[in-house]
Amino acid sequence: MHAFARLLESLVFTPSRNAKLRLMARYFAETPDPDRGWALAALSDGVDLPAISASRIRGLVEERVDPVLFALSYDYVGDLAETVALIWPEAASDTGETPRLSEVIDRLRAASRTEIGGVFAGLLDRMGPSERLALIKLVTGGMRVGVSSRLARTALAQWSGRPLERMEELWFGIEPPYEGLFAWLEGGPEPAVDLSLAFRPMMLAHPVENRWSELDPSAYRAEWKWDGIRVQAVAFGGERRLYSRTGEDIAQAFPDIVGAMDWEGCVDGELLVIRDGVVAPFADLQRRLGRKQVSAKMLAEAP
Numbered sequence: 366m367h368a369f370a371r372l373l374e375s376l377v378f379t380p381s382r383n384a385k386l387r388l389m390a391r392y393f394a395e396t397p398d399p400d401r402g403w404a405l406a407a408l409s410d411g412v413d414l415p416a417i418s419a420s421r422i423r424g425l426v427e428e429r430v431d432p433v434l435f436a437l438s439y440d441y442v443g444d445l446a447e448t449v450a451l452i453w454p455e456a457a458s459d460t461g462e463t464p465r466l467s468e469v470i471d472r473l474r475a476a477s478r479t480e481i482g483g484v485f486a487g488l489l490d491r492m493g494p495s496e497r498l499a500l501i502k503l504v505t506g507g508m509r510v511g512v513s514s515r516l517a518r519t520a521l522a523q524w525s526g527r528p529l530e531r532m533e534e535l536w537f538g539i540e541p542p543y544e545g546l547f548a549w550l551e552g553g554p555e556p557a558v559d560l561s562l563a564f565r566p567m568m569l570a571h572p573v574e575n576r577w578s579e580l581d582p583s584a585y586r587a588e589w590k591w592d593g594i595r596v597q598a599v600a601f602g603g604e605r606r607l608y609s610r611t612g613e614d615i616a617q618a619f620p621d622i623v624g625a626m627d628w629e630g631c632v633d634g635e636l637l638v639i640r641d642g643v644v645a646p647f648a649d650l651q652r653r654l655g656r657k658q659v660s661a662k663m664l665a666e667a668p
């Protein structure tokens with residue numbers, strides 16, 4: 366957890382994209398399996414852990430710290446994760462070395478709903494403030510370090526020399542902690558992946574700079590620039606995926622689109638909300654993005 370916590374702290378305080386890439390590349394090069402794979406999953410929203418609510422975390426803290434002191438500290442700091450990381454008391458006895466990231470993941474995934482609070486508190490007892498903050502980010506599902514899944518994969522590509530486009534095609538057929546992926550990145554064989562439902566890097570627009578005079582308009586087609594989002598719809602063998610331009614599966618937010626994909630193939634296009642035959646404002650589309658469940662009312666109001 367030491368190295369993972371240092372990585373998160375460094376990413377938070379590093380505004381430069383290239384500097385973030387260098388930080389991640391160095392971490393992936395220096396960190397062994399499976400820790401680096403779980404770190405990659407955490408940065409790419411690929412860690413499936415039992416959720417611990419903010420109210421439960423507050424309850425665990427108030428069992429060990431005066432509730433008034435905690436409330437005052439939380440009000441002053443303004444962030445729950447940072448407050449808990451700083452105010453959590455040191456363990457009364459020697460609880461052993463700080464756990465590895467892979468041990469943390471294994472223990473959390475193995476815990477039942479009734480056990481998760483005790484397991485979480487026990488892990489906090491074995492950590493310092495930086496590691497506690499990293500742990501809380503893990504269990505609450507918000508890294509908030511200015512890194513997207515694509516940026517993390519870009520760091521892998523720059524470190525390994527493997528093409529980013531090929532990595533993105535393979536990405537959706539591999540699972541954390543990605544040991545087969547890292548073996549390939551270090552010169553081993555490519556992971557065996559069924560690519561029938563894979564995301565294909567999109568053909569995005571690129572500027573032509575000052576070459577307008579060289580273009581023959583009759584040789585090209587133009588299309589409207591709609592106020593929507595670029596998506597890729599893939600259907601094969603009865604399964605369906607809907608990807609954003611960065612390769613995130615957003616099918617849960619658009620069940621009406623996925624339900625209409627009664628064909629096989631891969632289609633790249635613009636996703637819009639249409640109401641009364643007119644393209645609705647982009648804000649209506651944003652209401653659907655990021656939803657794990659879409660209500661019937663929302664389906665009716667923003668189809």
